Amino acid sequence: MVGPALAPSPAGGVALENANPLIYRRQGERPVTAREEDDELPDAIDDREIFDLIRSINDPEHPLTLEELNVVEQVRVKVNDAESTVSVEFTPTIPHCSMATLIGLSIKVKLIRSLPERFKVDVHITPGTHASEHAVNKQLADKERVAAALENAHLLEVVNQCLSGRP
Amino acid sequence: MMAAGGADVDAGAPGSQLQPWERESAAREAAEGVKAGTCTILDVVETLGSPLENADPQMRARGLQMLSEVLLQCYSLLQEKEVTHLVLFFENRLKDHHAVIPSVLQGLKALSMCAALAPGLAVSVLKAIFQEVHVQSLLQLDRHTVYSIITNFMSSREAELKSLGADFTFGFIQVMDGEKDPRNLLVAFQIVRDIIVKGYALGPFVEELFEVTSCYFPIDFIPPPNDPHGIQREDLIASLRAVLTSTPAFAEFLLPLLIEKMDSDVQSAKMDSLQTMNAACMIYGQKELKDFLSSLWSSLRREVFQTASERIESEGLSTLRALSTCLSRSVLSSDDEDLLDSFLRGILQDCRHHLCEPDMKLVWPSAKLLQAAAGGSLRAYYQITKSVFPLLVEQYNKHLQSSQHRTILEVLLGFLELRQKWGHEEEDKSPLLCSKDALCSMVFSALVEPNVQLQLVGIRALTFLGLLQGLLDLPDMDRLVNSLAQFILHEEDSQTSLAAMEAAGTLTPFYPEAFSRCLVQKLSEGLQSELREDSTQFQQDRCLQALAAVSTHPSIMKETVPVLLQHLQKVQKGSTQAGVQSVVSVCQSLKQMALQCHQNAQNYWYFHQAVVPCLMGLAVQAAMQENTHTMLSKVLLTEEALSAMVLVISAACMYLSPELAAQSVSKAVPLFLDGELSFLPGNSFPSTFQPFQDGQRPVQTQKKLVALLMAFVCSLPRNVPIPQQDRLLRDLLALSCSSDCLFTATAAAKCFAGLVNKHPAGPQLDELLGAAMDKLEQGLNEGPHRIQALTLLLWVSKALLLRYHPLTTHLTDKLLMLLGDTVLGPAVGDGFALLMADSPDVLGKSCHADMRLMFRQRFFTECVPQLVQGFHTAAPGVKANYLKGLSHILNHLPKPVLVTELPTLLPLLLEALSCSDHVVQLSTLHCLQPLLLDAPLVVSLHVDTLVGKFLTLTDSPAMAIRIAALQCLHALASLPTPVVIPYKPRVIRALAKPLDDKKRLVRKEAVTARGEWFLLGTPGR
Structure with missing residues (x-):
C-alpha cells in the first residue's frame, strides 16, 4: 500500500480543502499543421504533446481539469524523444493538499498508458510548492508502490475517474 | 336473475332480455332512439325504472350506469325541462349508497356538458358534490370525473359559479386536498390556476389555496417505466409553477418556501426554486419582495460564490437579473423608498471588494453577480457601472501582470457587451460617458502590450465601445481605426489580425467615413506596393482579406471592389509580378464580399454588374492574347485561377432576382454563342471570341472559359429563361x-x-x-x-x-x-x-x-x-x-437507413476491409465507425473479425487509414463490456505500437483508443 496519504476520497462529503480555487483558461486544441498532415514527415514527440496528454486529467476534488487549476503547465513538462525520457512537474493548489499523491499518480498512470514503452517517466512536485514534497516524490518514483496502489480497487476507481473524459 | 334489469329501452325491440355485456350496445341503441326521436330520455328512465329502484345497490348502480351512458351520448339533444329533472334526480342519488356514486358522477358529467342547463343548476350540482361526496376516497377515475364536472361548469357557467363567492374556492380546496395521482393533479392545478387568473373570489382562503397546492413543491415524481400516460416530471413542475406564480397574493407564503428550498442540499429542489422565483418576478413588485430581498440575495450569492453546478449558478444569476428587472419596473408612490437603489447598494458592497483583492480570487463570481444585477435594466446598469468602471480602471493601473490585466479587461468586456441589450440611448451623463477617457486609455494601453490574449480582449472591448454610437468622438475613432489597421497590416499573429478584421467589419457600417479614410486607403496602398520579397506576398494577402472583411457597408464596397478589380487588371496586363496565388486570393475576397452583400439587393446588383463582366472581360482578353503576349497573362487562364473566378461569378449570380438575372443572362449567353462582346467593359479586343467553334490553339484556350459561363447560367434561379x-x-x-x-x-x-x-x-x-x-x-x-x-x-x-x-x-x-x-x-x-x-x-x-x-x-x-x-x-x-x-x-x-440495412451489408463491408485498395479501406472505415456506436447488436456478432481487421489496419502505410482504424477501435470499446472484454489484453498490447507512430495525429488517436480500452471493465469508468 502506498500509505495513508492516498486514502481520503473526495466522495466522502467532507468539506473541500480549497473551495474556491483560481481557475485558469484552457488552451485550445493544438492546431494541425500542414507538416503534421504530410504522410511522410515524422513528428517528434514534443513538450506540447505530453502536455496535451495530461492537461485534461480531472482534479479529484473539483469538476475542473488540472490545466484549469494550473496544477500542470506546459513549461513544467520536459521531453526528450531521442533519449526516451519524460519529466513532469506538477504544482498542488495549496501546500497542504492531501490529494497531491493522488494527482501525481493519475499523471503517472496516464503517461504510462499513453507513451511508448521505451520512455522513462518521471513525475514530481514542483520544488517548494508542497509541505511533504519529498515523501510524495519518493512514493511516485517507487515502481512497486505505484503498481501496488493500482491493485487497490478503490484507488484505481479514483484514478480512472480522473482519467476518463468529462461527463 | 335478470341481467340488466330487462332494459326494454328500445321501442323497436320490446321485451328483449339483455346480458351484461350487451348493456353497452343497449345503451347505444337507446341513445340512437333518443337521437332519432323515436323515444325520449324520460321513456328511457321509465323503462329503467325497476333497476333504478331496486333494493340492491349493485343493481341500482348498473341501472344508473346505463342511464349515464345514454346521457353521455345524447346530452346535446336534451330539453331544458328534461335536464332539470335529471339533475334533480342525480343530485338526489348522490345521497345514495357509495357503490352508485361513480355512475351518478358520470351522469352529472354528461349533464354538465348540456347547453340546456337551467340557471342555478350548476351551482346546485356543485353544492351537492361539495356536501355529499368525499372526493378523495373515490377511485382515480371517479375523482377525475369530479374535476371534469368542475372544469365544464367553469368554462360554461363562469358568472354563475362566481355568485357562489369564496364558497366555490373553499369547496374545491376540499375536493383536491390530498390528491396524489399525477393525471388528476394536472387537471386540479389547471383549475386552481383558472380560479386565480379568472378572478374567482378567494376570500379568506388564500393561504389554504396556497397550502393545498404548494405542498407538492418541489415536485418529486418519477414516471413509472412504460408509463402509458406519458406524464413527465417537467409537466407537473410547469403546471404547479403556473399556479404558484399566478398571483402576487401568494408572495408572503411562497417566498419563504422558495428561500428554504434554495438553501436545501437537493440540487433539483434548488433548481426548481430558482426557476419558480424567476417566474414569480414576472408578476411581483417591490411590495411583495420588500421583506425578502436580503435573504434572497444571500442565497443567490452563496450559489454563485460556492458554486456546485454550472446549471444552478447560471439559474441563480438569471434569478438575480429577474429580481433586478422586477424592482426596476415597480411604480413607486411618493413616499416609498426605491428598493432597487438599496438592493444594488447591498450587492455592490458585497462584491466590490473582491474586485480589489490582490490575489483576484473571487473576481469572476463577483463580476458575474454584478453583471447579472446590472442586466436587469438600464437604470440598474447605470447604477452598477457608475461604481464599477472607475474601480476597474483603478485596479488595471494597480496591477502589473498581463494576466491580471486580461482578467480585468474581460470583466469590462462583459459590462460593455451587456450595454448592447438596451439599444441606443443618449449617453448623456451616463457612467460610460463619464469614464470614457479612462476606459479608452485602458483599452488602448492593452493593445500595445505584447500579449496576444490581452490584445484579443482589447480588440473586442474596442468593438463594443465603437458600437455605442455617440460615445467615441472623432479623434477616438481615428485612433481606434488606426490601431485596427496596425494589427491588420503589421501584426504577425494571425489570430489578432483576424480579430482586428472582424472588428473592422462590424464597425464599418457605423463609421464608413473613418474606415474609408484611415483603413481602406492604407489597404489599397499595401496592395499596390511592389512585390520585393516573400514577406510582401503575405502582406498582400492580408490586405486582400481585410478589404473583403471591411466591405460591410455599401459606400466602402464601392471603394474596395474597384481596388480589387484593378489589381486583377494589373495581373492581366503583366504589369505586376504576381502569381496564381494572388489571383486566387483576390477571387476569395471578391467571393466573400458577394456573400456579405447579398441581403441588400441594390448592393448585390452593383457588385454583379461591376465584377462579373470585368472578370469575364479579363479572361477573354487573356485568352485572345494568349499566343501573342508574354507568359504572364497566362496566370489568369490557369485552371486554378479560372476555378477561383468560377466561385466569384457563381456567388455574384445566385442571389439575383429573376428579373435582373434575366436581364444579365440575355447579354452573357450571346457572348459565348455569337462572340457578342458588348457585355464586356472596354473595347480593346484584338480578335474574335468563339469558344464553341472548332479551330486551332487559341480557340482551345477560349474553350476553357466555358467554365465561367457555367458559373453564370447554372447559378441562376430556376425560372429564369436562358436565351x-x-x-x-x-x-x-x-x-x-x-x-x-x-x-x-x-x-x-x-x-x-x-x-x-x-x-x-x-x-x-x-x-x-x-x-x-x-x-x-x-x-x-x-x-x-x-x-x-x-x-x-x-x-x-x-x-x-x-x-x-x-x-x-x-x-x-x-x-x-x-x-x-x-x-x-x-x-x-x-x-x-x-x-x-x-x-x-x-x-x-x-x-x-x-x-x-x-x-x-x-x-x-x-x-x-x-x-x-x-x-x-x-x-x-x-x-x-x-x-x-x-x-x-x-x-x-443517413445513419438510420444504414443501421437497418447493416445486417445484410456487414459481411460485404468486412470483405471491403481486406481489399487492398486504400480508398476502399478508408471509406469503409469511415462508414463503419458511426455504426459501431449505433448498431451494437449487429456489430457484436462480428466483433472477432472486426478487432482483427482494425488492428491490422493500424499498421497501414497511409496515415489516414491508421487514424480511421484507431477511431474504429475506440468505438469498439463502447460495445457492451462482456462482448469486448475478452479482447482487452490483445488490443492494449497491439496498441502499444501505434503509440510510437511517427505521425502525431496517429499517436493522438492511439492514446485515446488505448485509454478507453484500459478503462474497460475497471471501476470508475
Whole structure:
C-alpha cells in the first residue's frame, strides 16, 4: 500500500480543502499543421504533446481539469524523444493538499498508458510548492508502490475517474 | 336473475332480455332512439325504472350506469325541462349508497356538458358534490370525473359559479386536498390556476389555496417505466409553477418556501426554486419582495460564490437579473423608498471588494453577480457601472501582470457587451460617458502590450465601445481605426489580425467615413506596393482579406471592389509580378464580399454588374492574347485561377432576382454563342471570341472559359429563361465529348447537367436527353474521349437522379455495368461519391438545383442489390471497384437507413476491409465507425473479425487509414463490456505500437483508443 496519504476520497462529503480555487483558461486544441498532415514527415514527440496528454486529467476534488487549476503547465513538462525520457512537474493548489499523491499518480498512470514503452517517466512536485514534497516524490518514483496502489480497487476507481473524459 | 334489469329501452325491440355485456350496445341503441326521436330520455328512465329502484345497490348502480351512458351520448339533444329533472334526480342519488356514486358522477358529467342547463343548476350540482361526496376516497377515475364536472361548469357557467363567492374556492380546496395521482393533479392545478387568473373570489382562503397546492413543491415524481400516460416530471413542475406564480397574493407564503428550498442540499429542489422565483418576478413588485430581498440575495450569492453546478449558478444569476428587472419596473408612490437603489447598494458592497483583492480570487463570481444585477435594466446598469468602471480602471493601473490585466479587461468586456441589450440611448451623463477617457486609455494601453490574449480582449472591448454610437468622438475613432489597421497590416499573429478584421467589419457600417479614410486607403496602398520579397506576398494577402472583411457597408464596397478589380487588371496586363496565388486570393475576397452583400439587393446588383463582366472581360482578353503576349497573362487562364473566378461569378449570380438575372443572362449567353462582346467593359479586343467553334490553339484556350459561363447560367434561379437554351445545350454536349482538355470537357458537362436539371419536363427535354444518350453510347464505346464521356455520364446521372427523372434507372444501369470495365471501372467507383455527395456548385442547393429530399435513399434501394450481385459475379481484378462504389454510397446515407440495412451489408463491408485498395479501406472505415456506436447488436456478432481487421489496419502505410482504424477501435470499446472484454489484453498490447507512430495525429488517436480500452471493465469508468 502506498500509505495513508492516498486514502481520503473526495466522495466522502467532507468539506473541500480549497473551495474556491483560481481557475485558469484552457488552451485550445493544438492546431494541425500542414507538416503534421504530410504522410511522410515524422513528428517528434514534443513538450506540447505530453502536455496535451495530461492537461485534461480531472482534479479529484473539483469538476475542473488540472490545466484549469494550473496544477500542470506546459513549461513544467520536459521531453526528450531521442533519449526516451519524460519529466513532469506538477504544482498542488495549496501546500497542504492531501490529494497531491493522488494527482501525481493519475499523471503517472496516464503517461504510462499513453507513451511508448521505451520512455522513462518521471513525475514530481514542483520544488517548494508542497509541505511533504519529498515523501510524495519518493512514493511516485517507487515502481512497486505505484503498481501496488493500482491493485487497490478503490484507488484505481479514483484514478480512472480522473482519467476518463468529462461527463 | 335478470341481467340488466330487462332494459326494454328500445321501442323497436320490446321485451328483449339483455346480458351484461350487451348493456353497452343497449345503451347505444337507446341513445340512437333518443337521437332519432323515436323515444325520449324520460321513456328511457321509465323503462329503467325497476333497476333504478331496486333494493340492491349493485343493481341500482348498473341501472344508473346505463342511464349515464345514454346521457353521455345524447346530452346535446336534451330539453331544458328534461335536464332539470335529471339533475334533480342525480343530485338526489348522490345521497345514495357509495357503490352508485361513480355512475351518478358520470351522469352529472354528461349533464354538465348540456347547453340546456337551467340557471342555478350548476351551482346546485356543485353544492351537492361539495356536501355529499368525499372526493378523495373515490377511485382515480371517479375523482377525475369530479374535476371534469368542475372544469365544464367553469368554462360554461363562469358568472354563475362566481355568485357562489369564496364558497366555490373553499369547496374545491376540499375536493383536491390530498390528491396524489399525477393525471388528476394536472387537471386540479389547471383549475386552481383558472380560479386565480379568472378572478374567482378567494376570500379568506388564500393561504389554504396556497397550502393545498404548494405542498407538492418541489415536485418529486418519477414516471413509472412504460408509463402509458406519458406524464413527465417537467409537466407537473410547469403546471404547479403556473399556479404558484399566478398571483402576487401568494408572495408572503411562497417566498419563504422558495428561500428554504434554495438553501436545501437537493440540487433539483434548488433548481426548481430558482426557476419558480424567476417566474414569480414576472408578476411581483417591490411590495411583495420588500421583506425578502436580503435573504434572497444571500442565497443567490452563496450559489454563485460556492458554486456546485454550472446549471444552478447560471439559474441563480438569471434569478438575480429577474429580481433586478422586477424592482426596476415597480411604480413607486411618493413616499416609498426605491428598493432597487438599496438592493444594488447591498450587492455592490458585497462584491466590490473582491474586485480589489490582490490575489483576484473571487473576481469572476463577483463580476458575474454584478453583471447579472446590472442586466436587469438600464437604470440598474447605470447604477452598477457608475461604481464599477472607475474601480476597474483603478485596479488595471494597480496591477502589473498581463494576466491580471486580461482578467480585468474581460470583466469590462462583459459590462460593455451587456450595454448592447438596451439599444441606443443618449449617453448623456451616463457612467460610460463619464469614464470614457479612462476606459479608452485602458483599452488602448492593452493593445500595445505584447500579449496576444490581452490584445484579443482589447480588440473586442474596442468593438463594443465603437458600437455605442455617440460615445467615441472623432479623434477616438481615428485612433481606434488606426490601431485596427496596425494589427491588420503589421501584426504577425494571425489570430489578432483576424480579430482586428472582424472588428473592422462590424464597425464599418457605423463609421464608413473613418474606415474609408484611415483603413481602406492604407489597404489599397499595401496592395499596390511592389512585390520585393516573400514577406510582401503575405502582406498582400492580408490586405486582400481585410478589404473583403471591411466591405460591410455599401459606400466602402464601392471603394474596395474597384481596388480589387484593378489589381486583377494589373495581373492581366503583366504589369505586376504576381502569381496564381494572388489571383486566387483576390477571387476569395471578391467571393466573400458577394456573400456579405447579398441581403441588400441594390448592393448585390452593383457588385454583379461591376465584377462579373470585368472578370469575364479579363479572361477573354487573356485568352485572345494568349499566343501573342508574354507568359504572364497566362496566370489568369490557369485552371486554378479560372476555378477561383468560377466561385466569384457563381456567388455574384445566385442571389439575383429573376428579373435582373434575366436581364444579365440575355447579354452573357450571346457572348459565348455569337462572340457578342458588348457585355464586356472596354473595347480593346484584338480578335474574335468563339469558344464553341472548332479551330486551332487559341480557340482551345477560349474553350476553357466555358467554365465561367457555367458559373453564370447554372447559378441562376430556376425560372429564369436562358436565351437560345437549346442551341447552347447542344454546343455544350458536343464540347463535353470532344475536348481533349479535361478541364474544358468537365466544365461543359457540368454546365449541361446543371441546365438539364432545371429544364422543364416535356418533349424538348426528352429529345435533348436522347441526343445525350447517343453521344454517351458513342463516346463510352471507343475513341480517345472515353473519360470525357464518363464524366458527362456521371454529371447527367446526378442531374436526373436529383429530380427523380425516369431515365435515371437507365443511366445507373450503365454505370453499374461500367464498374466491370478494366479501364474505366475505378473511375466509375469514385464517381459514386460524386453522385451521392452534396454538390457544392452547379447541382447544389445554393445554385437552385431541382433536388428531391430522398434521392440518396432512392439511389441506395435501386442500386445496392445490383451492386452486391455484381460484386459476387465480377472478375477478381475489378471486385474492388464494386466495393469502392458501395462504400461511397453507404458513406453518404443517413445513419438510420444504414443501421437497418447493416445486417445484410456487414459481411460485404468486412470483405471491403481486406481489399487492398486504400480508398476502399478508408471509406469503409469511415462508414463503419458511426455504426459501431449505433448498431451494437449487429456489430457484436462480428466483433472477432472486426478487432482483427482494425488492428491490422493500424499498421497501414497511409496515415489516414491508421487514424480511421484507431477511431474504429475506440468505438469498439463502447460495445457492451462482456462482448469486448475478452479482447482487452490483445488490443492494449497491439496498441502499444501505434503509440510510437511517427505521425502525431496517429499517436493522438492511439492514446485515446488505448485509454478507453484500459478503462474497460475497471471501476470508475
